[in-house]
Amino acid sequence: MYVYDQFDHAVVAARNAEFKDQVARRLAGELSEDQFKPLRLMNGLYLQLHAYMLRIAVPYGVLSSAQMRTFAHIARTYDRDFGHFTTRQNIQFNWIKLADTPQILEDLARVEMHAIQTSGNCIRNTTTDQFAGAAKDEIDDPRPWAELIRQWSTFHPEFTFLPRKFKIAITGATRDRAAIRVHDIGLQLTANGFDVYVGGGMGRTPHLGHLIKSGVPGEKLLSYLEAALRVYNRYGRRDNIYKARIKILVSALGPQEYARQVEEEWASLDQAKIDAPYAEIARIKSFFPEPDYTSKAFDAAALERAKAADPGFARWVRNNTLAHRRYDHVSVTISLKPTGLPPGDASSEQMDVMADVADDYGYAELRVSHEQNVILPHVAKADLYDLYQRLDKTGLSSANVGKITDMIACPGLDYCSLANARSIPLAQDISKRFEDAGYTDKIGDLQIKISGCINACGHHHVGHIGILGVDKQGEEFYQILLGGRADEKAALATITGKGMPAEAVPAAIERVVNLYLELRTDASERFIDTVGRLGREAFAGALHEPA
Amino acid sequence: MSPLNSAHEPKLVAADGTLIPDGWRLLADEDTVGVDEPNVLGFDRALNELDGLNGKYGVRVNPADDVRKLLPFIEKIALIEVAFPGYRDGRGYSTARILREEGFTGPIRAVGDVLRDQLLYMIRVGFDEFLVKDADPQGAIAHAKSLFDYAYQSAADDLKPVWQLRQEAGL
Structure with missing residues (x-):
């Protein structure tokens, strides 16, 4: 997965220092809640019914085991021992004390995480297919492109005060597991670049996104997005919060007219200045290699014997695993939807276990899905039964993925x-x-x-x-x-x-x-x-x- | 209007942190335009009258105004004031950036609900003067500029995007 360099670290450290100062001013009474509100909202800190809620960005839903363990630490130390995985592939903590937030952000920065742009009228966390890099039907890996968008959109000076929040989703597979048609911008990666869908969304007036451009080359993606966002920033409605999403603009203008305006804006931009060159895209891509697949011998007969002996395991394999591009691996979904418990919640102990099994069986990598489950994208079939038994001990073996109770x-x-x-x-x-x-x-x-x-x-x-x-x-x-x-x-x-x-x-x-x-x-x-x-x-x- | 720092009398400060005197005057509709006087024209008036005027003028651009319409008269414009009626209205950021992309080199001034927490973004999209509401306008500029040493994306300022720094450093 992507690893921060000195620049990425510096950006997060600077933001955390700024927020620490703002929290200190709020606690000292120098800022009122009204004054503090726009500042905290730029750092994912909401004031809910009973307490502060902190929403932490999980970029495109990709997590390391060390990051998952940090969530467990946050839940245990600063919250009520649990966290809630969201439909934006993020995690939120619902019982946070304001005075603790600077330390939480510092703990997060140590594992290359933050809460930047998880709220506010800006470009939010880009989401993608939770099986990226593992799924059999993948045309191209969406994660490097999501990382490119993450960097481009972070503190984008022109798009920090948009009419409303803005959500982008990417898929690189033929089956859309990222719900791109119900996003402000949905990107379908094809063999010929990106198909761009704009104006999807849910809320009070749901719309499906319209295809406004086919085949945008990867090296031109950022300037095209910049043009699409600029048209929205200039002409999206600001008089009514419920009509401010881009879907309303696209529907009012008509998709063709919106597309024409984007095209005109795109032509006027200094694209060479905006678009990261191929060398940077290649640099980002180099962080997403195939895992160093284990050479554990896969004994198909042993797996069948374990399934026959343990019907719970057989059901879990049937419902919670997905075919992998390698014959001897699968992708495993850990269901966070056990009977009678809130969907998407995980205790600190469960988060620790998920981190441990990721280390032991999953190349230290996890994903969060927009269905609010956690995924081990690469698991050797030889390890499945061991993995299942470890999960089962901590209430993580619900075998209901994709079923009626996976709500x-x-x-x-x-x-x-x-x-x-x-x-x-x-x-x-x-x-x-x-x-x-x-x-x-x-x-x-x-x-x-x-x-x-x-x-x-x-x-x-x-x-x-x-x-x-x-x-x-x-x-x-x-x-x-x-x-x-x-x-x-x-x-x-x-x-x-x-x-x-x-x-x-x-x-x-x-x-x-x-x-x-x-x-x-x-x-x-x-x-x-x-x-x-x-x-x-x-x-x-x-x-x-x-x- | 944002409550943030809004109680303070606005002061004009440049992007380099110096306080600057404001000689410009926004004309009301009934005022006559003085030749070569430091007058700021409303947007519609500028579109209607600049063609027939000699000398140089300021123009006030509101959020909904399409700044590209000023391009035929750009030689006659010595100052552009971009209005922020509320800090949440971000259209002015695109306005400034378009002006810089189109080659306008004169001062672009942010007026209205201009608060310390927006200054960094404003500097990056091409603003260079700020009628800022803050107890310490110079400190506000210094603070804004101290926030980030790096930017991920190119804009209208001279900060190189991080991808370019990486390339130069051979990373």
Whole structure:
């Protein structure tokens, strides 16, 4: 993975020194909360319902074991012994004391991490495929490009006060696991450069991104992004926070007109001055070599014996591993969605274990996925059973990846000051309803995504089943949506009738799921495909109790 | 308006940290333009009248104004004032950068909600004068310039981007 040099270290150290000074002024009463707010928000520090929340950037979701261990240390020393992995492939700590933040940032800097641009109206952490560098269907590795964008966007002087936050996602594979069509800018790496999608997003008015340019050469990517951002910075709406994302601009101008303006701006830029030369791209690429693959002999028969002897292991292998480009390796997803616990949370002990198993079996590398799970991208098949047993001891062996209980949920009303309704307890209730492994596996791939308000942090617009919390005369109600997906066949889910109270939701979902089991052609037709074949209306009725 | 430091009387300071006198006057619509007087014209007025004027003038550019429209008259412009009605409105950063890209070499002045925490970014996109609200405007400039020795991206200032420093250092 990328390793800081003296320049990267200097930038983070300078920012931390500045923030330390600002915190000291706030604690001494020289700055009021109103004065401090814009400063702390530039460092990922939010004031939530009960405490400060610190959001730490995990660049494009890639982590070393040492970095994961630092998260465990932060959870143990400064928080309530846990952290929360987010849909932005970041981690946030929900119970932070202001006075501790300078020391936390110093601890992070030691392992080349920071909280820069994890909040504010700037370019946020670029996200990518959690299986980058390992997946079989990869055309080119997106990580060096994400790192190039990370550096370019860090303290970009022209784009620090954009109309609204700005999110970029990249995929280098044929299957889109980075949800590029629901990002402000989505980049698809192809054999001929980048296809650029602009104007996707969720929130109150969801849009799918439009392809505005094909084949932008890698060496010209930064200047093209600069042009795309400049048009947005100049013409994006600033009069209404809910209409300020680039999707509203692109939809108002029309994708063709937006593309034309970007083209004009791109032509006017001094591209040679902006674009890092190929030597720099090659330098960054050199940090992402293939791992030094172990030559452990892989005994296929032994693996089959272990699976036969331990059905839990067999299920975990089936659901939580993905084919790797090397025949004797797989990618492993560690599910952070155990029955009855908040999605995406991990205790300090669990973080330490994840770091340890990454050292022992995973070339010291981990990833965070936007589905809020942790991935070991490269694991030798010979190590799978040892790995499984170690994970199982600390509650990390949930075998539900991609299944109905592998939900995305925002923090909701338990933490967030914007939320209308709770998300986590509902996710917990649903996971209890579908606790039975046989039932869950029979249902197969099904993504539920839960947001506690229309800001859609839980991605309900792209859930196969989306759940949206609303406030109805002071009571929490939930709208259910059907038919969304964020992959290469991206589609927005639609609302299916009137809302219902939390306690009615799990049963409603079960009715829809059972109808799907009745209607599917066979077990290979996934829920989303059956909904696609028969139409959303065919399922909407089942959501509501028969009269 | 940001509450940050906004209580202070704005003072004009240059990017090199020196306090500078402000001889310029923003004309109201009914004021007549003096020949070769240090007058700042509103944007629309500049577009309508600069063609027929002799001498050099200042022009006030608001966030929504397309600064490229001034390019035909650029020889007659001695100062551009870019207004920041609120510090969160970042359009003025693009305005300054476009002016520098188009070859404008005169002073570009930031006016309005100009606070110490924006100065570094403003310097980088090509501003060189600041009507800044701060108890210590000179200290604010020095502080801004001390924040970062390096920048990852090229802008309108003379900081070389880090990728270029790496190349020069053979890294």
